[in-house]
Every structure is written in C-alpha cells, then in structure tokens.
Amino acid sequence: MSEKIKLVKIIKYVFSSLWRIDKWRTILYLVVTNLRSLFSIPELYLNKLFIETLLAAIAAGSFTSYSQPLLLLVIVRFLVQLSESILSRIGYFLGYQLRLKYQASTDDFISDKLYQLEIPVIESAEFTTRFSRLRSNRYRGFNLANSVISIPSEIASIFSSLALIYILKPWMVLISLLFSLPKLFIRRKLAHNRFKNDEIIQQKYSTRNEVENLLNHQQEEVRTLGAFSFLKEKRRQIRDEINNLNLSSDKRMYLLGIFQEFLDQLFSRGFEIYLVINAILGRITFGDFQAASSALNRLTVSLGNVLNVIGDSMENQIYLSDLMWFIDHPVEPFFSHKNSVNLSPKNSLIKFNHVNFHYPGHQKFSLKNLNFEIKPAEKIALVGLNGAGKSTIVKLLCGFYKPTSGQVSFGSHNIFSYPPEVYRSHLAVLYQNFCYYSVSAKESIGLGNILKLEDFQAIQSVAKLTKIDSWIKSLPQQYQTPLATHYPNGVQPSGGQRQRIALARIMLKSAEVYILDEPTSQVDALAEEEIFSEVLDLLKDKTVIFISHRFCTVRRADRILLIEDGQITENESHEKLMAQNGTYARLFSLQAKSYQ
Known part of the structure; x- marks a missing residue:
C-alpha cells in the first residue's frame, strides 16, 4: 500500500x-x-x-x-x-x-x-x-x-x-x-x-x-x-x-x-x-x-x-x-461464537485426549500425548519439577492456547465449542503470578465476582476463610483501605497477605472448577495447613486442581498426576504412589527428610 x-x-x-x-x-x-x-x-x-x-x-x-x-x-x-x-x-x-x-x-x-x-x-x-x-x-x-x-x-x-x-x-x-x-x-x-x-x-x-x-x-x-x-x-x-x-x-x-x-x-x-x-x-x-x-x-x-x-x-x-x-489485525478466536453448544454445570468432566502442544515459535513439545480425565468434584494435584508442563496444562484448560493436536473437553464437548465467557464462568483460577490490584481491600476481593462486589457479607466470609479478615480489620479504614501506599492511608500488603487476598478473590467466584497454581507458596506451613483444610472442605462438591511443590499439601488429593517432560508418568492416590515406590515416592521422601 x-x-x-x-x-x-x-x-x-x-x-x-x-x-x-x-x-x-x-x-x-x-x-x-x-x-x-x-x-x-x-x-x-x-x-x-x-x-x-x-x-x-x-x-x-x-x-x-x-x-x-x-x-x-x-x-x-x-x-x-x-x-x-x-x-x-x-x-x-x-x-x-x-x-x-x-x-x-x-x-x-x-x-x-x-x-x-x-x-x-x-x-x-x-x-x-x-x-x-x-x-x-x-x-x-x-x-x-x-x-x-x-x-x-x-x-x-x-x-x-x-x-x-x-x-x-x-x-x-x-x-x-x-x-x-x-x-x-x-x-x-x-x-x-x-x-x-x-x-x-x-x-x-x-x-x-x-x-x-x-x-x-x-x-x-x-x-x-x-x-x-x-x-x-x-x-x-x-x-x-x-x-x-x-x-x-x-x-x-x-x-x-x-x-x-x-x-x-x-x-x-x-x-x-x-x-x-x-x-x-x-x-x-x-x-x-x-x-x-x-x-x-x-x-x-x-x-x-x-x-x-x-x-x-x-x-x-x-x-x-x-x-x-x-x-x-485479524481477530481469529479459538472459541466458537456461532452454533455454540450449551454447557451444563452438572456435567463438568474434564478430559485431555491425546494432547500434544508446543508454544508458537518453538519446536520442542511442552506436552506429549497427554491422556487423562478429571471427574466432577474430584480433587487433583499436578506435581513435577519446574518446566515439566504443569502450568501449560492450566493454560490449555483455560483455553488460552490450542493444543497442537488432540483435544481438551469439558462436559461432553471440546472446550472451544462453548462461548468463552460461558466456559470461563465455570472456572476460578488462582495463577502463580496473580494480579495485584491497587484498589480497596473490599474491591480487591470483590473483583472475583462482580455480581457480589457490594455483598460485604460474602466478601468478609471468604476473607475469614483465607485468614486475612483480621489483618484487614486492623487497617486504618478496614475493608475500605487502599492496598497501595500512593493513596492516602494506603498500605502495602506483604507477599503472603497478597496471596491470601488473591485466594479470597477466587473463592468468591461461584464456579464448578477451581484451579490453584501454588496457592500458598508465600504463607507459612501452619497457615497453609489451616487454609487448605478449610478450602477443601468448602469446595467438597467442586472440582479442584492444584499445583504445589509442597508434598504435604498434595497428599490430600484424590489423585496425583506426576508430570515429567510433558508426560504423565504416574497417576494414582498418594498412598498407592508411595506403595509403588516410584519417582513421586522418592521426591516425597526427599522433601519429608528435609523437615526431619
């Protein structure tokens, strides 16, 4: 031109x-x-x-x-x-x-x-x-x-x-x-x-x-x-x-x-x-x-x-x-906006079927022939060394990337058969690098569910669940306190406090599937134990997928998927994996030894 x-x-x-x-x-x-x-x-x-x-x-x-x-x-x-x-x-x-x-x-x-x-x-x-x-x-x-x-x-x-x-x-x-x-x-x-x-x-x-x-x-x-x-x-x-x-x-x-x-x-x-x-x-x-x-x-x-x-x-x-x-710039959406199918909240079966994936511009595959299912209300842990492909699985499940080959399905259809806003309304995700919002404590939690942004009781309830309510109440303006020091009376939360607020934010969302990527990496072991116990109890009827390097946390899962070099090498409960005495058992024992 x-x-x-x-x-x-x-x-x-x-x-x-x-x-x-x-x-x-x-x-x-x-x-x-x-x-x-x-x-x-x-x-x-x-x-x-x-x-x-x-x-x-x-x-x-x-x-x-x-x-x-x-x-x-x-x-x-x-x-x-x-x-x-x-x-x-x-x-x-x-x-x-x-x-x-x-x-x-x-x-x-x-x-x-x-x-x-x-x-x-x-x-x-x-x-x-x-x-x-x-x-x-x-x-x-x-x-x-x-x-x-x-x-x-x-x-x-x-x-x-x-x-x-x-x-x-x-x-x-x-x-x-x-x-x-x-x-x-x-x-x-x-x-x-x-x-x-x-x-x-x-x-x-x-x-x-x-x-x-x-x-x-x-x-x-x-x-x-x-x-x-x-x-x-x-x-x-x-x-x-x-x-x-x-x-x-x-x-x-x-x-x-x-x-x-x-x-x-x-x-x-x-x-x-x-x-x-x-x-x-x-x-x-x-x-x-x-x-x-x-x-x-x-x-x-x-x-x-x-x-x-x-x-x-x-x-x-x-x-x-x-x-x-x-x-x-052309808009080429992954998700279907025409002839999309209905999504039933009762049918939240997740399935990865022969999924292979490599990032654009890269030849090496991050995921290789991945096959697994997650049943409704099941609690699944993804474990593995850094770079094994755990967070990539989350990105594909959220529909941010398309598999190079294979299919990710939710319910009985490919996830891209649904309108994106409908599909993602069924997901609540706490990312490893979660967002930090320089707004009031109330708004920072309330952003998890815009419909409940003015529901103070619901916001305070999840704040109590994630053990952040008492800290917020100690602030100059309590829940109206800005979480940034460039505002008058604003405060700067610590890393652990930010993580609890982020966890409270996704707990406010009424979803069917909760994905927690290192949800308690910045809190102490005692707080982690309390938070996980209450979160899993509250979400007992929901599907929960969590990624953690702390094996004392993942042992609570119904099943543990060990990811190695983009492949699932072990897939059983904690007890069965320990009995198999494979890689998971070795990693668990090594970490347990460090606490002795």
Whole structure:
C-alpha cells in the first residue's frame, strides 16, 4: 500500500472516530478554526488604510479633519482583532475537549481490541514490540486531525498574503513558493530518521526500565547481592546508547533547521530591502509597504505552518501505521461464537485426549500425548519439577492456547465449542503470578465476582476463610483501605497477605472448577495447613486442581498426576504412589527428610 493511500486511510479513520465521538463539537471546531482565516485580508487592508490615513494627516499638518476616520479605523481594527482572539480561544477550548474525548475513546478501543485477540498473538515478539510503540504514540491521531483541520485556514491566509504581494510584483509569488519547498523535504527526511531510531530506542527503553525497576523497587535483593554498582553501570550504558541515538537524530534536525532558517531569512530580508527601495523611489506608498511587509510575514508564518502540517501529517502517518496495523489485525478466536453448544454445570468432566502442544515459535513439545480425565468434584494435584508442563496444562484448560493436536473437553464437548465467557464462568483460577490490584481491600476481593462486589457479607466470609479478615480489620479504614501506599492511608500488603487476598478473590467466584497454581507458596506451613483444610472442605462438591511443590499439601488429593517432560508418568492416590515406590515416592521422601 502506497504511503499516500495509507495517509488517506489514517485520516479517514481519525475523522470518523471524531465524528462518532462528538459530531457537533467536531463540526463547530472545524468551523471556528477556519473562520479565523477570514480576518486575514481585512486586517491587512485596515492596517494599510490606517498607515496611509495617518501619513496623510501628518502631511496635512492637522489631525482635526482626520481624527474621525482614524478613530473609526482604530475601533474597527480593535473589533477585528478581538473577534479573531475570541475565535482562537473558543477553538482552543473545543480542541481541548475533543482531545480528551479522543484519548478516552482510543484507550477504550485498544483495550476492547486487545481483549478480542488470543494470548499467543499478544505474547508474540513482533506484537509486543509494535504494541508497545502503539501505546506510546496512540494519541497522535488527534494531532493529525488538528493539523488537517487547520489546513484550510492556513491556505486562506497564504492566498490572501499572496494576493497582496501579487498586486505589487507577481514574480515574487513564484520565489516565495520555491523557497518553501526545501522545508517539506527536510521535515520528510527527519520524520523517517526519527521513526527508525524509535524502533531501536524502544527496545533499549524496555531494558532500561527493567534495570530502573531493580534499582528503585528491589532494594533488598540488590543490596544483599551487592549488585548496585553493576546495575547502575548497566543503566548508564543503556542511557548513553539512547542519548547517542537521540543526539545523532537531533544533530541532523538542528543542522537542517539552521539551513531552513537561513532560507527563510534570506528571502524575507531580501524582499524587505526590495520594498524599501521601491518605497524610497516612490513606486509604492508607505501603506503599500506596510501591507506588503505584513503580508510577507504572514505568508512566511502560514507557509511554515502548512509545511509543518504536511510534515506533521507525514510523521504522524509513519507512527500511526502501528495503529492501522492494530486496527486491521485479524481477530481469529479459538472459541466458537456461532452454533455454540450449551454447557451444563452438572456435567463438568474434564478430559485431555491425546494432547500434544508446543508454544508458537518453538519446536520442542511442552506436552506429549497427554491422556487423562478429571471427574466432577474430584480433587487433583499436578506435581513435577519446574518446566515439566504443569502450568501449560492450566493454560490449555483455560483455553488460552490450542493444543497442537488432540483435544481438551469439558462436559461432553471440546472446550472451544462453548462461548468463552460461558466456559470461563465455570472456572476460578488462582495463577502463580496473580494480579495485584491497587484498589480497596473490599474491591480487591470483590473483583472475583462482580455480581457480589457490594455483598460485604460474602466478601468478609471468604476473607475469614483465607485468614486475612483480621489483618484487614486492623487497617486504618478496614475493608475500605487502599492496598497501595500512593493513596492516602494506603498500605502495602506483604507477599503472603497478597496471596491470601488473591485466594479470597477466587473463592468468591461461584464456579464448578477451581484451579490453584501454588496457592500458598508465600504463607507459612501452619497457615497453609489451616487454609487448605478449610478450602477443601468448602469446595467438597467442586472440582479442584492444584499445583504445589509442597508434598504435604498434595497428599490430600484424590489423585496425583506426576508430570515429567510433558508426560504423565504416574497417576494414582498418594498412598498407592508411595506403595509403588516410584519417582513421586522418592521426591516425597526427599522433601519429608528435609523437615526431619
């Protein structure tokens, strides 16, 4: 697709967005912005009349006969300039309101579109890079619209200025245009160079931010490791690389800018000298000289503005190509939205049938010919070494990834036969890297079930279950206390407290299947024992799948699935696995020995 077509497509999208957001304010902004251009010729002509009338009064040696026309000209000039100023203020206010609405609409659109894309797409390297750049430049669309809207006003100002200049010397119009062409080339070149640099800089910013996070928010580990000097030097190196890239781009920009300014000044001063000579020789009046000088200044400014608009449009078009890429990105849902089947909560049989899986971009299989069933209300533990495939099983069960081959079914159908919101309403998942919400304690738990967000009794009940209620009650505002220190009276929960809150959150959800990935890894052994006893008792009629490296916890399961290199090598109860004296029994004994 050619760049012109891309630019037209982007402009069309931006204006259709503004039209959808606020049609009448967009129209009013367009009208007000361009009404100002109507004042250009009257203002220049009034200034010319004022100078000529004033000079005539001076030549006559009496202001009496000229006082009335001079006063009238002053009043009219005042009204014209005041009207232009008022329109300018109104335009700024309307533009500010539209900008805020456009930004909100853009953020909503990006979130909605991102929610429609599947996890493998979002986690791909190419998508991550382009989406990060998109997020940084997502508001450029309004800048582009603002530039396009101002074009008629600037063009009208240019033509009004050129008209006055043409009256004096037609050939000066051609010279004015020729001197303006290098500006367009300069802006075009700078935009492309800046975009290329940004692609490289964006990656370096990501690395720098990671180092900054370690230096600013991981003080305990940094000090313990003695890594402060190393990380500080690492940050300096990355910062220098970023600065050098920016400096290289800025140097070209400033040098080309100096050349552009030289051309502007050469033309302006040359034209002024020409006008002065003609005024002295009596070929033009001083009023013509003043009008032509003003027209020249206005022409220079307006030409500069138009070229800036064109340059900005080209620059914005380059950056907004990421937005158009995102808009056009195909949505290929895993789940069926048409001809979907009904899901009965009573039939919650889970089945992995000859499931093989490898992550996109990887050749090695994470899961190999996986075959197992989980009956309704059964308690299953997944155990194995790190990287064995336990969390991958959870991702496939949640429908975040599709098996490379084979099928995952829930009830009597493939999980992708159901609408995603219906299927996932039957799942409650505590992820190993669970989310931490900087909201009140009540909301942080209540997010587990939006329908119960205002049900304080239900929220407190699960908080008591996960042994976090007493801590919340000790806070300054109890359940209304913000769980972030950047809020007034906010607090920062410990790792164990966060995990209990997260566990309470999923316990609030009315699901058929509960998946707990390392649910008590950050709590002490005594608390773990109490929490698991109460959780399993409360969920006795539900299916529970939990992953844990603590074998004292997994022994409670009805069955234990040992995962080794993406395969199930053992699948029995704790007692039977111990009797078999296989890998599970060996791992259990090794861990038990460490507690002796």
